[in-house]
Amino acid sequence: MTSTRELTPLDRFLTDTQRALDTVFGAPAAVRANPSADIAQIELDDNERRHAAGLMRVNHVGEVCAQALYCGQAAVARDAATRAHLLEAAQEEADHLAWCADRLRELDSRPSLLNPLWYAGSFAIGAVAGLRGDGWNLGFVVETERQVEAHIDEHLESLPAADARSRAILEVMKADEARHADNAEAAGARVLPPPVPSLMAAASKLMKTVAYRL
Numbered sequence: 271m272t273s274t275r276e277l278t279p280l281d282r283f284l285t286d287t288q289r290a291l292d293t294v295f296g297a298p299a300a301v302r303a304n305p306s307a308d309i310a311q312i313e314l315d316d317n318e319r320r321h322a323a324g325l326m327r328v329n330h331v332g333e334v335c336a337q338a339l340y341c342g343q344a345a346v347a348r349d350a351a352t353r354a355h356l357l358e359a360a361q362e363e364a365d366h367l368a369w370c371a372d373r374l375r376e377l378d379s380r381p382s383l384l385n386p387l388w389y390a391g392s393f394a395i396g397a398v399a400g401l402r403g404d405g406w407n408l409g410f411v412v413e414t415e416r417q418v419e420a421h422i423d424e425h426l427e428s429l430p431a432a433d434a435r436s437r438a439i440l441e442v443m444k445a446d447e448a449r450h451a452d453n454a455e456a457a458g459a460r461v462l463p464p465p466v467p468s469l470m471a472a473a474s475k476l477m478k479t480v481a482y483r484l
């Protein structure tokens with residue numbers, strides 16, 4: 271359903287809050303089918319299952335952070351086209367979020383207990399980045415997506431050989447993240463100056479280390 275009515279700041283605040291609660295505590299539904307749906311479930315031993323669950327929890331947190339970053343950036347975006355661009359990417363990230371949650375359940379595991387914290391921190395970072403202007407906003411998307419693409423590659427290497435279902439999900443996510451970065455580049459992203467990319471990499475390394483366990 272679309273509305274031509276301009277959203278008021280209160281509308282936007284309520285939408286943002288609803289989205290945050292859905293992401294952290296709810297189970298957002300995917301629009302697209304889960305890429306692992308047709309792939310046979312192969313029994314993993316305990317160590318393999320634990321490792322796969324740790325990696326998929328990291329990926330799930332990554333998607334929680336993506337939702338929060340994009341919503342934080344969209345909340346302060348000056349240009350309606352940039353805002354639409356951010357919210358459109360966030361919709362695809364919602365598919366990723368749902369697929370990772372499905373896989374965590376199949377692996378008898380759970381999302382990170384710290385998701386409220388990851389969400390709040392990422393929303394704040396997104397809003398700060400967004401306040402620098404729309405070129406920065408898009409530059410931030412490019413850098414985030416490229417870093418996520420690189421860590422998905424690491425996970426594809428590290429997943430147990432038998433875990434074809436996690437791998438199928440990550441392959442589609444990787445292709446989507448690459449497209450998000452390309453789209454943001456085409457929409458006029460500026461290249462982020464040092465030390466921003468390395469600070470982002472350090473923050474995501476910390477997140478990955480903690481989320482693998484918690």
Ligand SMILES: [Fe+2]
Pocket residue numbers: 333336362363366443447
């Ligand atoms: Fe994603």
Ligand SMILES: [Fe+2]
Pocket residue numbers: 336359363415446447450
């Ligand atoms: Fe993405």
